[in-house]
Amino acid sequence: MPEPAERPPALPPAGHYRLDPQHTFAQFGVRHMLVGQVDGRFDSLAGVFVVLDDPDRLFEGIDVRIDAASIDTNVAARDEDLRSGRFFDVASFPELAFRGTESRRLAENAWTITGRLTIRAVTRPVLLETVVRGTTIDPHGNTRIGLSARTALARADFDLTTELAQESGPEGGLDIEVQVDVEAVREEAGQ
Numbered sequence: 001m002p003e004p005a006e007r008p009p010a011l012p013p014a015g016h017y018r019l020d021p022q023h024t025f026a027q028f029g030v031r032h033m034l035v036g037q038v039d040g041r042f043d044s045l046a047g048v049f050v051v052l053d054d055p056d057r058l059f060e061g062i063d064v065r066i067d068a069a070s071i072d073t074n075v076a077a078r079d080e081d082l083r084s085g086r087f088f089d090v091a092s093f094p095e096l097a098f099r100g101t102e103s104r105r106l107a108e109n110a111w112t113i114t115g116r117l118t119i120r121a122v123t124r125p126v127l128l129e130t131v132v133r134g135t136t137i138d139p140h141g142n143t144r145i146g147l148s149a150r151t152a153l154a155r156a157d158f159d160l161t162t163e164l165a166q167e168s169g170p171e172g173g174l175d176i177e178v179q180v181d182v183e184a185v186r187e188e189a190g191q
Contacts, residue, residue, distance in 0.1 A: 009109065009134035011058065012051050012145040016187045019047040019064070020144070023183035026066055030155070031175040040073035042066045042096070049184070051145070055105060059113055059130070062100025068093060087160060093120045103130070113149065119158040126151055128180075143186035151178050 027041040047064030068090040071082050083090045100115035106129075113128040133146035153176040155161065 009132055011055055012132065012135045013143060013186065014051050014053045015143070016061075017049055017051060017145065017184040018187055019045065020183045020185055021046055025181045027179050027181070029177045038073055038078075040071060040079075042068075042070045043072050044070035047098075049100065051186075057103050058105065058111055058132075059100060059103040062098065062113065062115060064098040064100075066096040066098075068096055089120060098126065100128075117153075117158075119160070122158045124157050126153070138185075145182075145184050145186075147180075147182040147184070149180045149182065152176065153178060 021044065024045060024047075025041055026045055027039070029037045029039045031037060044067035045064060048061065049059055049063070050061040052058055052060060068088045069083055071079055071088065073079055073082070082088055085092075088096075095118075097118045098115055100113045103111045103113045105111050109132055111130045111132075113130050115126055115128070116123050117126040128149040128151050130147055130149040133148055135143065135145045138144050155175055
């Protein structure tokens with residue numbers, strides 16, 4: 001007898017949500033020397049968003065800030081280089097920011113979120129493919145939702161061109177894969 005198909009999770013209830021920074025992760029993989037990949041993450045971020053009652057455009061008001069100095073590739077010398085003026089220049093540009101402007105339903109449990117990503121004072125449009133992983137009530141009675149969002153970026157679009165040809169080839173192209181795993185808590189009125 002075949003296994004029953006797994007039902008997609010219920011849509012989250014409408015309201016204002018705040019990212020749980022202890023359970024939200026911004027991870028990336030970037031091409032290295034044309035043949036390899038360096039994986040890393042940012043360990044400090046904060047953000048808010050709104051879930052609407054309209055499942056066709058479920059998300060709005062997305063505002064996420066990432067502490068650029070919290071980059072971690074598991075190699076201290078490389079992380080210091082990435083924080084320097086050669087790359088993120090965290091002394092001058094301490095935050096990466098994403099502002100989501102609209103969302104559109106793609107499938108029963110998937111949306112695209114259109115927004116603008118700012119890195120080093122360069123802002124470019126970005127499209128996130130987003131899936132709702134589920135909704136639950138935590139031991140304190142708070143509504144929590146889980147999301148996963150993915151996109152691909154080109155370093156050159158954000159003027160991160162140090163050693164670009166040797167890392168990504170003369171054409172550059174989409175050379176960074178980004179995944180953000182979100183756990184967010186619904187804020188009650190007055191919080």
